[in-house]
Amino acid sequence: MLSDSGESFQVTVSNSINSVTSAVATLTAGPRAPALGDLRYLLFSQVTAPGLFQDGGKATNVPAPGGTFINNGIGTPLTIGSSWSCYPGIAFDCSWSLDLFNLPPGQLPLSMYYESNAYSSFASELQSVVAPNIVIDSLDLEAANEAYAIAYVKTAQAGGFDYRLEVVPPDQLQDTVANDGAESRIVTAVSFDANHQANVISYGWTGDTTTVYEAQTVIADTGSDLVSQAAALAAGGYFISAFGGNDTEGYMLIGMRVQGETLARPIWVHTPTSSGSTPPQSPPYATPVLAVGFTGGEYTAVEQ
Numbered sequence: 218m219l220s221d222s223g224e225s226f227q228v229t230v231s232n233s234i235n236s237v238t239s240a241v242a243t244l245t246a247g248p249r250a251p252a253l254g255d256l257r258y259l260l261f262s263q264v265t266a267p268g269l270f271q272d273g274g275k276a277t278n279v280p281a282p283g284g285t286f287i288n289n290g291i292g293t294p295l296t297i298g299s300s301w302s303c304y305p306g307i308a309f310d311c312s313w314s315l316d317l318f319n320l321p322p323g324q325l326p327l328s329m330y331y332e333s334n335a336y337s338s339f340a341s342e343l344q345s346v347v348a349p350n351i352v353i354d355s356l357d358l359e360a361a362n363e364a365y366a367i368a369y370v371k372t373a374q375a376g377g378f379d380y381r382l383e384v385v386p387p388d389q390l391q392d393t394v395a396n397d398g399a400e401s402r403i404v405t406a407v408s409f410d411a412n413h414q415a416n417v418i419s420y421g422w423t424g425d426t427t428t429v430y431e432a433q434t435v436i437a438d439t440g441s442d443l444v445s446q447a448a449a450l451a452a453g454g455y456f457i458s459a460f461g462g463n464d465t466e467g468y469m470l471i472g473m474r475v476q477g478e479t480l481a482r483p484i485w486v487h488t489p490t491s492s493g494s495t496p497p498q499s500p501p502y503a504t505p506v507l508a509v510g511f512t513g514g515e516y517t518a519v520e521q
Contacts, residue, residue: 224243225241225242225243226241226242226243227239227240227241227242252424252425254325254372254374254424255422255424255425256327256352256354256370256372256376256378257352257378257403257405257420257422257458258403258456258458272318272319274316274317274318275287275316275317275318276314276315276316277314277315277316277317278312278313278314278315279295279312279313279315279331279332279333279366280312280333281309281310281311281312281333281334281362281364281365281366282309282333282334282335282364283333283334284330284331284332284333285317285330285331286328286329286330286331287317287318287319287328287329288328289319289320289324289326289327289328290317290318290319290320290327290328290329291317291318291320291327291329291370292315292316292317292318292329292331292368293315293316294315294354294355294368294460295313295315295331295355295356295357295366295367295368296313296314296315297313297355297357297408297460297461297462297463297468298439298463298464303359303361303362303364304362306361306362307362308362308363308364309335309362309363309364310362310364311333311359311362311364311366313331313333313357313366315331315368317329325372325373325374326372326373327370327371327372327373328370328371328372329368329369329370329371330346330368330369330370330371331366331367331368332346332366332367332369333364333365333366333367334364334365335363335364335365336358336359336360336362336363336364336365336411337363339358339365339367342367343367343382343418346367346369347380348371348376349375349376349377349378349379350371350372350373350374350375350376350378351369351370351371351372351376351378351380352369352370352376352378352405352420353367353368353369353380353405353406353418354368354369354370354405354406355367355368355405355406355459355460355461356368356406356407356408356416356418356461357408357461358408358409358410358411358416359463360410360411367406377422377423377424378420378421378422378423379402379420379421379422379423380418380420381397381402381418381419381420381421382416382417382418383397383416383417383419384410384414384415384416384417385414385415385417386414386415387409387413387414387415387436387466389415390415390417390434390436390469391432391433391434393415393417394417394419394432394434394471394473395431395432397417397419397430397432398429398430398431398432398473399429399430400421401421401422401425401426401427401428401429401430402419402420402421402430403419403420403422403430403458403473404417404418404419404432404458404459404471404473405418405419405420405458405459406418406459406461407459407460407461407462407469407471408461408462408469409461409462409463409465409466409469413466415469417459418459428475428476429475429476430473430474430475430476431455431473431474431475431476431477432471432472432473433450433453433455433472433473434469434470434471434472435450435469435470435472436462436466436467436468436469436470437467437468437469437470438467438468439464439467439468443468443470446470447470447484448484450470450472451481451482451483451484452481452482453472453474453479453481454474454478454479454480454481454482455472455473455474455482456472456473456474456482457470457471457472458471458472458473459471
């Protein structure tokens with residue numbers, strides 16, 4: 218039981234001749250980790266094998282227009298923040314820094330993709346990557362700079378993921394995400410468009426058709442407000458399933474949790490370098506948490 222977390226236990230086994238007592242074991246119960254194969258959480262939560270970050274990784278960025286990818290690997294979500302990653306009013310003058318890591322041997326094959334192009338083409342190009350074995354995990358719409366970028370993961374397996382894009386006013390964000398959660402859907406990416414509407418990407422999954430997810434959404438200001446709001450969601454048991462926005466409308470934090478689960482989740486806060494954001498180097502990676510980094514207006518969210 219969750220109430221037994223922190224308790225110590227010992228077992229004694231005996232027969233008519235002798236008895237032996239085990240060492241003391243302390244039970245630690247933590248928040249639920251995603252089911253194996255559920256790519257709807259940020260991808261660092263999917264790989265728990267030792268060696269994930271021992272290859273040093275590869276720091277790079279997504280030019281606009283252009284893209285990059287890594288076979289049999291995963292990467293950080295897009296960095297987001299209009300005042301740092303883009304130069305206002307200059308077409309295509311954006312870059313999104315990220316880190317890529319090879320998967321350790323023996324992991325299920327995944328490939329990580331990053332694409333960027335003209336803002337006017339994002340709706341059609343989003344549709345071009347829709348497939349049952351693909352999950353988009355971050356989106357950044359930069360209308361003022363005529364550019365956008367997405368990050369997504371592709372699995373070699375059948376997948377069974379069901380894509381949905383909803384475009385709603387900010388005051389309907391909470392209801393939209395709550396309705397998605399009630400349908401066993403998880404919101405994986407969110408951003409504001411040129412019309413100041415929230416673009417919400419969610420996925421259902423054939424491996425999870427009955428779980429009800431509770432939702433809590435926040436539109437935070439930059440700086441300390443963003444961090445404090447994220448910490449408050451984590452303290453309430455929410456994992457940050459999606460993160461996006463800009464310096465004008467604010468930054469959307471989408472918190473979701475399995476209905477009734479309120480165990481606090483850890484949160485890791487750091488300042489990223491220009492080469493991207495490296496996740497923590499200690500396990501367990503399977504616990505979804507938000508990591509918010511910020512410098513000069515750029516933010517990135519990754520999972521432990």
